[in-house]
Every structure is written in C-alpha cells, then in structure tokens.
Amino acid sequence: MKFELKTENENNSKSFSQFLVIFFLLALIIILCDVALKLRTISRNHQIEYNCRLLSVEKSKPQFKQISRLSNLKSKQQIWEFCREFIK
Numbered sequence: 001m002k003f004e005l006k007t008e009n010e011n012n013s014k015s016f017s018q019f020l021v022i023f024f025l026l027a028l029i030i031i032l033c034d035v036a037l038k039l040r041t042i043s044r045n046h047q048i049e050y051n052c053r054l055l056s057v058e059k060s061k062p063q064f065k066q067i068s069r070l071s072n073l074k075s076k077q078q079i080w081e082f083c084r085e086f087i088k
Helices: 008-057 061-071 076-087
Strands: none
16 A cells, blocks of 8 residues: 655745746836836937927928927927927
C-alpha cells in the first residue's frame, strides 16, 4: 500500500508565483501607459512647434485653426504671442 501526503509548500509557492506574475504585469501596464502619455506630450509639442514655424512662413487660416485646436487659444493675437514664445 502506497501512502502520499500533500504538503502546503506547493500551494504557497504557486500562489506566491501567481502574485508575482500579476504584480509584474500590472507594473508593466503602468510603465507602458506612462510612456504612452509622455510620447503624446512630446508629439503634441512637436506639432505645435512645426505649425508655429509654418505659420511664420505661411499665414493661412488652416494654420491658425490647427494651432488653435492644439493650444486651445481662440484669437489670432493670442496665437501669435504663443508662437513667438514657443519658437524662441
């Protein structure tokens, strides 16, 4: 007759490894979200700088609209002042 005893050590190690996997996945998700938000900010700043440079060369209505959409400024005077500060 064969007699086996199951120990609690296997269950503890499995639950600990599952906890570690979940912890690392959550940490990875948080890091990737942070990187995505930072890339969004960098991209937005690059778009504003590019459009301000285009506006300084070509003063067209679509350029004003695009900068207004990106910067939430409504008047042309505010956009001009914003672009002067941004290009410096």
